[in-house]
Amino acid sequence: MTIFSNSPSAKAKRPGPRARPRAGRSGARRAPRGFALIELTLAAALLSLAAIWAAGAWERRIEDAGAQALARWLLAIEAAARPALAQMEQHARGQAAGPLPTALSGGVTVAGLKQLGYLDAGFPERSAWNDGASIQVLQGQSCPGPACAMDLLIHTGVGSGAADPGRRADRVGAVLLAAQGKAGAVHAHDPGRVRGAVFNLPNPPSAQAAPLAPGSIAVLVAGSAPYDDPYVRRRDTRDPALQGALSVAGQANFGAGALLQGDLQVRGGAALGGWASVQGGLTAGGTLTGQGRVVAHEFLQVGGIAAAGTGCSPAGLIARDAAGGLLGCSGGVWAAQDGGFGGSYVVNNVRGCIHPDLVNPRTGGCSCPAGYQAQWISQWAPGPYDDGVFLRTYICLR
Incomplete structure (x- = not known):
């Protein structure tokens, strides 16, 4: 029989399966601290994914920035090439006032556009992806001549770093998007065309040019049609063929x-x-x-009326008198244009100017026009008897 006791001594001596020895402070057990191996592995994996994502996003931002820079660079060249194309068209059509500038005599280049002042002196001649720009002159068979039609094709690459077809396609798409429909490209699936939103050309664009490589970016500068302009412009060689009246409020100068x-x-x-x-x-x-x-x-009818003997200026003017006679301005005085002869008349020394057939037709009397002097040339008797009556003939000279 087993005897149980509640005394402290009995409790201390009683062994049991759950009895544990008491340990001092130095031997006390501590709670586990730190991370398990699986937790460290999961954290490292998440950090790796975040780093990969950040690196890819940063690379895409760099690619987008390069595409936008190339598009702006190419469009700046396109804007500068327009006035150069106009000069070449005028020269080819015979409309230019002088010779073609030396910077355009061998074709159009970025350096030539800078020389002409169409681009700033500090404009880069290579793109953000370190490619230069080539400018091809596309002209029709009628050049040179009045019907010459001419275009410019500006093209460049997308950088040597885009050797991979997928990356090259991504760059081409980014540049076309940044150009807002103004640019085109040669695509790998259709290398025989240079296509854009506003043009579609064969590749090569002309028989004299080499084909553009796939991935090339191009911008077309279209020239003006020879006869599609309804307005007459300065130094225009076209015949305006006026069918009605031409009114000029100022001075009109005709060199031909x-x-x-x-x-x-x-x-x-x-x-x-x-x-x-x-x-x-x-x-x-x-x-x-x-x-x-x-x-x-x-x-030739002269409408200006003047009076002989009155003042005039400048010398050389022509007018007519009230009777329709021609007058000329000479020496500051209107004078009849009659070779210096102002008519003649006959005077009777006793009765004066008596017969209408003997008066001066220029004045209607026995007198000279203004500016003329009477010259006595003859004297004769009207009858057989010497009764002291005679007639004198005068002519008017100047």
Whole structure:
């Protein structure tokens, strides 16, 4: 029989399966601290994924920045090439006032555009991906000539770092997006075309040019059509073919001939350096000046009326008197254009100017026009008897 006791001594001596020895402070057990191996592995994997994602995003940002820089660079060259193309077109069509600039004589280049001032002196000649720009002149068979049509094709690459076809395609797409539809490209799936939103050209663009490599970016600078402009421009060599009246409020200068099928009305001055043929009426409200001759195949009517003997200026003016006689301005005085002869008349020494058939037709009396002097040339008797009556004949000279 087992005897149980509640005394402390009995409890201390009683062994049991759960009894544990008491340990001092130095032997006490501690709680586990730190990370398990699986937790460290998971954290390292997450950090690796974040690093890979950040590196890819940063690389995409760099690629996008390069694509935008190339697009802006290419479009800047396109804007600078437009005035150069206009100069080449005018020269090819015979419309240029002078020779073609030396910077364009061998073609169009970025260096030549900088030399002409169409690009800043510090403009880079290579893109952000270290490729240069080539500019091809595309001209029709009618060049040179009045109907010459000419375009420029500016193209470049997407960098040597895009040797991988997938990366090259990504760069091409990014540049086309940054160019906002103004650029085109040669795609690997269609290497025989240079295609964009506004142009579609064969590759090579001309028989004299080499084909563009796949991945090339191109911009087309279209020239002006020879005859599609409805307005007459400075140094335009086209025939305006005027079918009606031409009104000029200021001075009109003709360095060559002018052929008009209608009326020509000039409110100001008109200066002709060559011939002028007007099939209608010619009206000038101001001065009409001809560097050559003025020829009238019918009649020339002078509407200005002046009086002989009155003042005039400058010398050389032509007018008419009230009777229709031609007057010329000479020595500051209007004078009849009669070779210096102002008519003649006969005077009776007793009765004076007595017979209407003997008066001066220029004045209607026995007198000379203004500016003329009477010269006595003869004296004779009207009858057989010497009764002291005689007639004197005078002529008017100047």
